[in-house]
Amino acid sequence: MTAGIDLGMPATQAIRSDEDVVRVRQLVRTTAVAAKLSLVDQTKLVTAASELARNTLIYGGGGAAEVTTIDDGLRRGIRIVFTDQGPGIPDLDLALTDGYTTGGGLGLGLSGARRLVDDFDIRTGVGEGTRVTVTKWSR
């Protein structure tokens, strides 16, 4: 899991519709700007968040994103936790393979999001839902 202390309360955005996915992007952008992430890092984090929020909606049947600004003593970062109570992912290695999709997508959401962030952690089990935690640090 991610090291570092939380700065302030997390902001939570429910993910129940297409429009909520847009709201997650906006929330992450605002938080990343405030934490002074570079433009490229903001863009990478918002893109990763967009992919994961869409997965939460489509495969997880909806859920929430929790966005927190953190500090490890040296630098600031943004942590986002996506949770859903959906079916879970039976084969995680397969789901993390570029191009693998069960829904007619491009299969780049999970694998691509993992490349775009600094820390990536996923907890999932069949029938237990899915929880994806990502962190991006300022540099």
Add this chain to the structure above:
Amino acid sequence: MERVPILKIGDILLVSIQVDMSDQTAVQLQEDLAERIVATGSHGVIIDITALDIVDSFVGRMLSAIASISKVLDAETVVVGMRPAVAITLVELGLSLNGIRTALNVERGMELIAAARADEWHEADGDEDAETTATS
């Protein structure tokens, strides 16, 4: 749901995406464009993404789909105005945007479409079915 407007400028359709599109809005744009290409007989589509601060796999797939659909409908699509940070992120995400022509800005995009059309006519000249190709 918001809808992205499509402008007709001469022989070209110009789409300037100004909003953070929901997935539904993106799908709607794809359908609207296909209809407008046929209704107007346009041979070129320019999609200006200057205002887009991210392109994720859904929007990337939509751009590829628009390029393929317009090709089938005898129109060229050019995506213009991609921000550097967006380009860097796309590559790391793993999106290849296969089959999509890109240009720096709308003006260059129009030149690219004009050149592509000229090439097609030129090639058609040497073909046996030159007449049908040239007049289509």
